[in-house]
Amino acid sequence: MDDQDFAANSSPSRIARPARRILITGASSGLGAAIARHYADHDSMLLLWARDEARLEAVAHACRVAGATATTRSLDLVDSAAALAALAEEKAAGPIDIAVLAAGLGDIQAPDERVEDPGRVARLGMVNYVTPSAMAAALADAMATRGGGHIILIGSAAGFHALPFATAYAGSKAGLARFAQALRIAMAPHGVHVLLASPGFIDTPGGRQVPGPRLLLMQPDVVAARIARASARGCGHLVLPWPFALLWLVDRVMPSRWRNRLLRSLHPPAPSP
Template sequence: MSRSERFAKPEFAPDHTLITGASGGLGRALALHYARKGTHLTLWGRNAERLESVAVACREKGATVSCRVLALNDLDAGIAQFRKDERGRPVDLAILNAGVSDIRPEGALTESVDAVKEAALINYAAPVTLATEAASHMAARRRGRIALIGSVAAHHDLPFASAYSSSKAGLSRFATCLHAAMAPHGVGVTLVEPGYIDTAMSQRLDGARPLLVSPTKAASLIAAAVDRKRAVLVFPSVFLVLKLVSHLVPRALAHRLLRMAKVKQNAKDV
C-alpha cells in the first residue's frame, strides 16, 4: 500500500440514505450511485411506478429499499414520515432533491398563483423543514450529511420564472446558514447548484440547454462534494463566472436582457 493510500481520507459510506424526488432522473441516478450491498435506501417520490422501477434497479445492486409515495406540499406528512424512517434506521445521508419548475404561461402577465404556491412549498418549505429535522438527529450523533439540490437560477432575476428562481435563492441562503450551524457538530451540509441536467424537468424546456450534464455525471459530482463536506457545489463551473457577472451588471440592464429571453416549456410530466 502506498503512502497516499494509507493516509487517504475514507469515503463517506452511508448506511441509510434517504432521497426525495427519487422517481425523477437525478433522483434515480443518485439512488443507483449509493446502492450497494449492506446499505438501505429510503426513496420518496410522487410516481409509484417509476419509484418501484428505481427500487428494483437498486436491489439488483445489493441494497435494501423502502419506497414512500407522497407529495411534499403536505409539510406535516413529510416530517412525520421522516421521523418514522429515522426511527426505523438512523438516516446517515439525506438528499433533498425533490423540486418543481414552472414558467409564466405564454401571453400571461404573471405566473399562476397555484404554480407559485407549489414552488414555495416544494422547492423551499419542504426541503428546509426536512433538513432541519434531519440535522437535529445527525447533530446529536455527530455524524451525517445533508444535500440540498438548488439551481443556478437562484443567482438570476428570471422574470418568466420568478417563483422558481426565488425559491431556489431562499434555499441557497438556508443551506449555507445550516452549513455554518452544523459544522461544529460533525454534520456536513452541501448546497448543490447545477445548470441543465438531462432530466424530464429540463426536457420540458422548448429551446437550447447549454452545457447539458447527464444524471449519472451529476450524481457523481454531488456524491464527491457530499463526501468532502463541501459547502457549495456549482456545475458546470462556467456558471460560477455567470454568477459573478450577474452581480456586476447593473440590475436595470440585466432585467432588460432577461425580459428579452423567449422561454417556453411543454406540458408537465406527472
C-alpha cells in the same frame, strides 16, 4: 478452533458493518433516480421517496439488483406536515447517515401570462423550499445529536438570477440556497455537513421541457457522481458545470438596467393590456 483460526475469523475485515441509511426524495426519475442508482451497493439501505409509486418501485428494483436494500414511500412534499411525520417514522427506524433532498418542481411562465398562477407559486414554494428546509432542520438536529451526518440540498443555478419568466422557481431555489448556507454554518461545529448543489441544465424529462437552448447540458449520472463526491469531501456549495459560477459573478457585477433587459429578453414578453 485453534488460535490462528480464531484470529482469522475475528479480524476487522470480517466484522459486518451496518448499512448506511440514505434518504433520497424525488427518487422516481431524473437526478433523484440517478443519485439513488449511484448510492446503490451492498453497504447501503436506501429510503426512496417520490410521488409516482410505479416509477419509484422501478428505481428501487434497479437499486436492489445492484445490491442495495431499498424501501419506497409515495407522498407529495406539498404536504409539509405529512412529510415531517414520514421523516419521523424513518428516523425512529434507525439513524439516517445521508439525506439527499432532490425533489423539486419547475415552472416557466406561459407567453400569454403576465405573471405565474398564484396556486403554482404556492406549490413550488412548498416543494422547492418549505418542505426540504423543514426536513433538513429535523435531520440536522438528529445528526448533531449523533455527532455526524451529511445533508445534500438540490438547488439550481436559476437561484442565482431573478428570472422574470420563472419567478416562483428562481425565488424558491434562492431561498433554499440561503437556508443551506445558514444551516451549514450552524451545523459545522456539530460534525454535520450540509452541501448545496446548484446544477445548470440536466438531461431529464423536466429539463427537456425548458424552452430555448440548454447550454452545457449534463447527464444525470455524471451530476449524481459529482454531487456524491462533493458531499464526501465536505464541500459546502457545488456549482456545475463551472461556467455557471461565472454567470453568477456576471449577474452580480452587471448594471441592473442591463441585467434586467437581458433577463426579459430570454422569454417572450407578457401580453399587452
